[in-house]
Amino acid sequence: MTNTGTNSATKIWIARPMTASVEARARESYGSLEIRDTNAVLSEAEMIRALTEFDVVVPTLGDKFSAEIFAKVAEPRCKLLANFGVGYNHIDVAAAGAAGLAVTNTPGAVTDATADIAMTLILMTARRAGEGERLVRRGEWEGWHPTQMLGLHATGKTVGIVGMGRIGQAIARRCHFGFGMDVRYVARSDKDLDYPAVRADSLVDLAESVDFLVVAVPGGAETLHLINAEVLKAMKPTAHLVNIARGEVVEEAALIDALQSGSIAGAGLDVYEFEPKVPQALIEMENVTLLPHLGTATEEVRSNMGHMALDNVDAFLTDQDLPNPVA
Ligand code: NAP
Numbered sequence: 001m002t003n004t005g006t007n008s009a010t011k012i013w014i015a016r017p018m019t020a021s022v023e024a025r026a027r028e029s030y031g032s033l034e035i036r037d038t039n040a041v042l043s044e045a046e047m048i049r050a051l052t053e054f055d056v057v058v059p060t061l062g063d064k065f066s067a068e069i070f071a072k073v074a075e076p077r078c079k080l081l082a083n084f085g086v087g088y089n090h091i092d093v094a095a096a097g098a099a100g101l102a103v104t105n106t107p108g109a110v111t112d113a114t115a116d117i118a119m120t121l122i123l124m125t126a127r128r129a130g131e132g133e134r135l136v137r138r139g140e141w142e143g144w145h146p147t148q149m150l151g152l153h154a155t156g157k158t159v160g161i162v163g164m165g166r167i168g169q170a171i172a173r174r175c176h177f178g179f180g181m182d183v184r185y186v187a188r189s190d191k192d193l194d195y196p197a198v199r200a201d202s203l204v205d206l207a208e209s210v211d212f213l214v215v216a217v218p219g220g221a222e223t224l225h226l227i228n229a230e231v232l233k234a235m236k237p238t239a240h241l242v243n244i245a246r247g248e249v250v251e252e253a254a255l256i257d258a259l260q261s262g263s264i265a266g267a268g269l270d271v272y273e274f275e276p277k278v279p280q281a282l283i284e285m286e287n288v289t290l291l292p293h294l295g296t297a298t299e300e301v302r303s304n305m306g307h308m309a310l311d312n313v314d315a316f317l318t319d320q321d322l323p324n325p326v327a
Helices: 020-029 046-055 067-071 092-097 112-127 129-137 166-179 203-209 229-233 250-262 280-284 299-317
Strands: 011-014 030-036 056-058 080-082 101-103 158-162 180-187 212-215 240-243 266-267 287-288
Touching: 011 046, 020 299, 046 067, 046 158, 056 299, 067 092, 080 299, 092 101, 101 180, 101 299, 112 129, 112 166, 112 240, 112 266, 112 287, 112 299, 129 180, 129 250, 158 166, 166 180, 166 212, 180 203, 203 229, 229 250, 250 266, 250 280, 280 287
Parallel strands: 011 030, 011 056, 056 080, 080 101, 158 180, 158 212, 212 240, 240 266, 266 287
Antiparallel strands: none
16 A cells, blocks of 8 residues: 655545644644544545545544445545544445555554443443432432432442453453452453453343443444344343443344333443434433443543544554554
C-alpha cells in the first residue's frame, strides 16, 4: 500500500470535532487538514467525498463505510481509514481492503473507561440507583425504612462475561478483586488469567448460571443478536443483563419481552440496537438503566483515543508499520 507522504498536498479529514489537544496536534502536524464541525454521522455523499477527495480519513462510530459505499468509488484516493474507537463494525474491512484502503482502530485506550461504565451499570441496575434518583428528584421520597427499594446485593455474586477480550477481562478483574464475584465467561479461546475464571461450555450455560450477564463482544454480523430470546430465557429471574458492547448484539425486542414478562430482573444499557433511538418500552421501565453510550466519555480517554488515531495516521504518512491495523 502506498501513501502520499506528509507534504501539504496530503489531504486529511477528521470526521468529528475532537478534544482540544487532539485538534491542536492535528493542526500542527498536517498541512492540509479539515476537521468536520458537526457531530452528525457521515452521510453517503460525505463518505463518497471522504474516499475521493482525501488521502486519509479519521471516521468514527456510525460512519457506515459499507461495501456499497466502496463500490461507488472506482479508484479511491483515500488509502487509510484511521478509525477513532476500538469498535469498527461500521466499516466493511474486507471491502476496504479490496478497494486498497488500510483500516486502523484505537484498542487499549478505551479499556478501563469502558469497564468502569460496565461496573456503573452493574451497580446501578442491581441497586436500583436510577429509579431511586428519579424518586428523589420527583420529591416523592418519604424517608428511609427497612424494606424500601430493596435491590440485588452485588458483592459475592457470579458474573458472566460474554467476550473475554481486553474490556471483558478488565470488567472481570474489577468484579473479582473489587466485589469478590465468581467469574465465568465465554470467548472463542481459553484465557490465561491471574485470577480464577471458568470458561462456560456455551452461552446458554453461562446465562443460566450467573447473576449478571455482561456483554463485551465486538459488534458485526458474527455477533448480531447473540443475546436472543433463548439466552434471555435461560437467565435467572433475579439476574441482570448489562450491555456495553454494541446495541445490535442484543435483540432489543427479545430484551423488552424478557423485562416485561419478568423473566429477568433488570438491565443496564450503554448501547442500543437502533442507536440513538431508544425504545419507549425501555424508557418506561423503572428496572432499566439507560446511558447514552458513555463508555469512553472522559476527556482523558477521548484524547488518548484521538492521539492513537493520529499515531496511526503519522505511521502511514511516514511509511512505517501501522501500530493498530485491523485484521
Ligand atoms: P477485544 O479485545 O477484541 O475482545 C473481544 C472479545 O470477544 C474476545 O475475547 C473475543 O474472543 C470475543 N468474541 C468475539 N466474537 C465472539 C463470539 N462470536 N462469541 C464469543 N466471544 C466472542 O475487544 P475489546 O477491546 O474488549 O472491545 C470489545 C467491544 O466493546 C468493541 O468491539 C466495541 O464494540 C465495544 N466497545 C464499547 C464501548 C462503549 O463506549 N460502550 C467502548 C469501547 C468498546 P477471543 O479472545 O477468543 O478472540
